[in-house]
Amino acid sequence: MHIDDEEFDHVVTAWTVGDLRKALEGVSDDMPLVAWVADEPGSDLIDSEQVIVSAGFGQVDEGNGLREDRSQFGLGLEFPTGRYYRPKRR
Numbered sequence: 213m214h215i216d217d218e219e220f221d222h223v224v225t226a227w228t229v230g231d232l233r234k235a236l237e238g239v240s241d242d243m244p245l246v247a248w249v250a251d252e253p254g255s256d257l258i259d260s261e262q263v264i265v266s267a268g269f270g271q272v273d274e275g276n277g278l279r280e281d282r283s284q285f286g287l288g289l290e291f292p293t294g295r296y297y298r299p300k301r302r
Contacts, residue, residue: 245263245264246261246264247261247262247287247289249261249262262289263290263292265289265290267287267288268288270284
C-alpha cells in the first residue's frame with residue numbers, strides 16, 4: 213500500500229456451478245481449462261494464465277482433524293508447463 217492509495221469496495225458476482233455448466237455447453241471434453249488471474253481487484257489486466265489442475269470441496273481444520281467444507285467448490289490452479297526463472301536458493 214502506498215500513501216496515495218485510496219480504499220474502494222470491490223463487488224463481484226461469483227459464478228455458480230450452474231453458470232460454469234452453461235458456459236461449457238458444446239465445449240469438447242478434452243479442451244484444456246485455464247484461468248486468467250487478475251493482477252489486482254477490478255483490473256482488466258491479466259497477471260498470469262494458470263491451468264486448472266484440481267477441483268473439489270475445500271477442507272476446514274477443526275483442531276482435531278480436517279473435514280470437508282461443502283459451502284464452496286473450488287478449482288486448484290498451477291502455472292502451465294514451461295521453463296521459468298526463480299531466485300537461486302542459498
